[in-house]
Amino acid sequence: MKIKYSIFDRFRIPAYDKSSQMQTGDLIFDPEKCNGCGTCVQICPGGCLLTETTTKVDILSGKAKGGKYGVPHVVQMKKGATLCIACFDCGTACPRGAISIKHNFNPGYHFKRLTQTSDMRYPKRG
Amino acid sequence: MNVKEGKLEEMSPLYAYEEGMPWNPVEKIIMERRSIRGFRSDPLPDAMIERILEAGRFAPSAGNMQPWRFIVVKSREMLAEMEKDAVKVIKFFMFFMDYTKGNFLRRIVAKIYAKIFIRFLPNELQPVPFGLMSQIAQGQTPVFHNAPTLLLLVEDRRGVSCPPMDIGICGQNIVLAAHSLGAGSCWIGLIKVLMYLPKWRKKFGIKYPYRLEVCIALGWQKPKADGMVPRETQIVEWYDKGLNDAPQMKKQGE
Numbered sequence: 298m299k300i301k302y303s304i305f306d307r308f309r310i311p312a313y314d315k316s317s318q319m320q321t322g323d324l325i326f327d328p329e330k331c332n333g334c335g336t337c338v339q340i341c342p343g344g345c346l347l348t349e350t351t352t353k354v355d356i357l358s359g360k361a362k363g364g365k366y367g368v369p370h371v372v373q374m375k376k377g378a379t380l381c382i383a384c385f386d387c388g389t390a391c392p393r394g395a396i397s398i399k400h401n402f403n404p405g406y407h408f409k410r411l412t413q414t415s416d417m418r419y420p421k422r423g
Numbered sequence: 424m425n426v427k428e429g430k431l432e433e434m435s436p437l438y439a440y441e442e443g444m445p446w447n448p449v450e451k452i453i454m455e456r457r458s459i460r461g462f463r464s465d466p467l468p469d470a471m472i473e474r475i476l477e478a479g480r481f482a483p484s485a486g487n488m489q490p491w492r493f494i495v496v497k498s499r500e501m502l503a504e505m506e507k508d509a510v511k512v513i514k515f516f517m518f519f520m521d522y523t524k525g526n527f528l529r530r531i532v533a534k535i536y537a538k539i540f541i542r543f544l545p546n547e548l549q550p551v552p553f554g555l556m557s558q559i560a561q562g563q564t565p566v567f568h569n570a571p572t573l574l575l576l577v578e579d580r581r582g583v584s585c586p587p588m589d590i591g592i593c594g595q596n597i598v599l600a601a602h603s604l605g606a607g608s609c610w611i612g613l614i615k616v617l618m619y620l621p622k623w624r625k626k627f628g629i630k631y632p633y634r635l636e637v638c639i640a641l642g643w644q645k646p647k648a649d650g651m652v653p654r655e656t657q658i659v660e661w662y663d664k665g666l667n668d669a670p671q672m673k674k675q676g677e
């Protein structure tokens with residue numbers, strides 16, 4: 298297999314917050330299906346989901362109450378990258394099936410993934 | 424794609440294979456296991472934790488050396504203290520290194536030496552743990568996910584060949600057994616940061632030949648979050664012709 302990993306890649310550390318040097322995960326939330334329950338916000342490993350009215354710590358600490366928090370979104374840093382690793386743990390926890398992945402996580406240069414493709418598939422029964 | 428209570432799908436029997444057949448119970452647990460980061464506050468019963476540990480005790484290991492030592496932490500006081508101290512250490516490191524947050528000047532200066540640190544510790548400071556630690560330092564997410572039990576997998580460095588591999592295999596046995604019994608688990612590598620504090624090294628007896636790099640959070644899932652997810656397909660090389668023939672490239676998962 299032709300592995301594309303140059304000396305340049307090897308020695309260049311990407312800027313972690315720049316979407317031009319790192320592809321980070323991104324999600325689509327279906328506002329028709331989402332009821333704003335906040336489950337996905339609570340479950341995300343890095344707390345990288347927010348709604349207009351609540352955050353992960355608000356939900357964990359019990360500060361947020363009511364379970365109507367609005368449709369979540371993935372937080373973007375100043376230079377465009379997100380902290381989403383496309384694990385889809387939020388998607389399995391969502392009771393409404395309202396989340397889908399827009400694209401996967403693939404850090405740049407030194408850390409770039411080499412034999413994984415960006416097509417994401419569910420387990421296949423061969 | 425969610426395993427909700429009471430929903431029993433058809434499953435294939437164990438020890439049989441037919442093309443395209445439904446998942447058997449073992450495969451189902453493997454495919455639907457998710458890292459669980461929301462737990463009920465009551466821990467699993469001790470007998471259940473002991474049963475789950477049996478799956479670890481019977482894991483394969485190089486030379487049958489079983490280079491592991493298990494520590495179960497259920498004490499609420501201790502769990503709270505571990506969380507507090509881990510956050511403290513992470514805040515300390517991120518104070519110097521996190522160039523993704525703060526004002527313009529900070530972002531420029533910190534980036535210069537952060538990149539040098541990243542070169543020396545590329546695994547510890549890879550973008551994913553870096554981002555996670557940044558969020559923890561900002562108080563956006565906890566380290567141990569408020570789990571009621573932590574299972575520490577201590578490695579005996581004198582194992583055969585590559586003892587961290589044995590720890591991984593042992594831990595995954597534990598994780599799969601836990602999910603098959605209806606519990607939830609999450610691997611937590613960030614426990615490593617506690618090893619910068621002599622207090623915790625002493626408490627858990629982590630000195631040569633021992634090393635602590637990972638633990639498993641255990642408890643009842645709240646919310647239930649096991650279920651299948653999509654993952655990247657892989658290009659797999661199949662050498663199935665002659666010695667000098669090029670391999671077939673197959674896309675795994677498509």
Ligand SMILES: Cc1cc2nc3c(=O)[nH]c(=O)nc-3n(C[C@H](O)[C@H](O)[C@H](O)COP(=O)(O)O)c2cc1C
Nearest residue numbers: 342382384386456457458609610611612613614637
């Ligand atoms: C060795 C190891 C260390 C991990 N450390 C952490 C951790 O410190 N914190 C965390 O939230 N998840 C941790 N995870 C969980 C991974 O983030 C998770 O397995 C990955 O995102 C895939 O999601 P899944 O387990 O739901 O399939 C760790 C996993 C492994 C195997």
Ligand code: SF4
Nearest residue numbers: 341381382384385387
């Ligand atoms: S895919 Fe994973 S990292 Fe991304 S928002 Fe969902 S839970 Fe968080």
Ligand code: SF4
Nearest residue numbers: 331332334335337391
């Ligand atoms: S878990 Fe689903 S329904 Fe609830 S807030 Fe998230 S996307 Fe909306």
